[in-house]
Amino acid sequence: MSVPLQQSPAFARALTAFGADVSCDAPVVLNRHIWPLGRIGFTSRGPHDTSDLRALRRDGLRIFNAEHDAPTPYKSAGFRQIITPAHIAEWELCATTDERRAALHPKWRNQLRRAEAAKLRLRDVNWDGMDHPLFQHADTTARSRRFRPLPTALIATFAQLNPEDALIFESYDKGHLIAAILVLRHGETATLQTAWTSPNGRRAHAHNLLLFHAADRLTHLGHKTFDLGLVETDNAPTLARFKLRTGAALRKLGGTWIAIPGL
Structure with missing residues (x-):
């Protein structure tokens, strides 16, 4: 399967060994605990399955750099764009x-x-x-x-x-x-x-x-x-x-x- 480096299992293992708090399911989510906001989830070059966005948001995903240009499902899941797409x-x-x-x-x-x-x-x-x-x-x-x-x-x-x-x-x-x-x-x-x-x-x-x-x-x-x-x-x-x-x-x-x- 073709996935970007940041979403690969090998990179998730490296992040975990490096001491990061990582949710290793797809997508790979890096978590930070920031008072008083609590757990803030971030994923880079993901998620691939936009149907999971609402569940990911409920589980703490707050920021993501999207792999695909698909604004409609992102907006439907309650996310708002803050930086325009790179290439x-x-x-x-x-x-x-x-x-x-x-x-x-x-x-x-x-x-x-x-x-x-x-x-x-x-x-x-x-x-x-x-x-x-x-x-x-x-x-x-x-x-x-x-x-x-x-x-x-x-x-x-x-x-x-x-x-x-x-x-x-x-x-x-x-x-x-x-x-x-x-x-x-x-x-x-x-x-x-x-x-x-x-x-x-x-x-x-x-x-x-x-x-x-x-x-x-x-x-x-x-x-x-x-x-x-x-x-x-x-x-x-x-x-x-x-x-x-x-x-x-x-x-x-x-x-x-x-x-x-x-x-």
């Missing part, structure tokens, strides 16, 4: 390598060819949650851009519990790590979670090579969809173009909804 890039992996290459945007394909001609060395690692240079670099980049990703400790917990489902793809030039990405596997879908590239990596288009190689590996492992994450054309237009030029489809999510007791 994600989904790369379908059912094609062959040659078909996937042919579907690339010409500029993306040319960058891939230059990276292949550079004879960069690639390495795949089943990450076990231990320290890795990727996160040192990625955390520094996130702070400089005022971006708040999932805590590295939570991702490490996921990797420790699911070591075969956390893959790091590395690119080396003359023995030096110049780029790396982390991909988390969950059911039929895999999610691009963390990425970093050095100035040398950008010049060599190492991320094109890593992402295309990762798509091949994930297809071989049986995945059907590669979730490349949010597409933000206003705040990160270069990254948005990079994701969509893979041939990934732009999909609209459902926005953020809230239910206030008594209203």
Whole structure:
């Protein structure tokens, strides 16, 4: 079954081991106890079954980032939208390598060819949650851009519990790590979670090579969809173009909804 990372059983187990109060049924609901409001339930990229919304609200669900753009059942269940929908890039992996290459945007394909001609060395690692240079670099980049990703400790917990489902793809030039990405596997879908590239990596288009190689590996492992994450054309237009030029489809999510007791 294809579900987003935040709704996967593996992620629910990681949240629980991390110390969070989680309702592990579908959808995965993260609970916070806030005085004097009591238990406040939150779910991300869910719920999939909108018929359960009224029962979920009675059970304490108060906020959710919707996976699907379906305002009518959300409103009927007593929720109101507070943030408009975001968009994600989904790369379908059912094609062959040659078909996937042919579907690339010409500029993306040319960058891939230059990276292949550079004879960069690639390495795949089943990450076990231990320290890795990727996160040192990625955390520094996130702070400089005022971006708040999932805590590295939570991702490490996921990797420790699911070591075969956390893959790091590395690119080396003359023995030096110049780029790396982390991909988390969950059911039929895999999610691009963390990425970093050095100035040398950008010049060599190492991320094109890593992402295309990762798509091949994930297809071989049986995945059907590669979730490349949010597409933000206003705040990160270069990254948005990079994701969509893979041939990934732009999909609209459902926005953020809230239910206030008594209203």
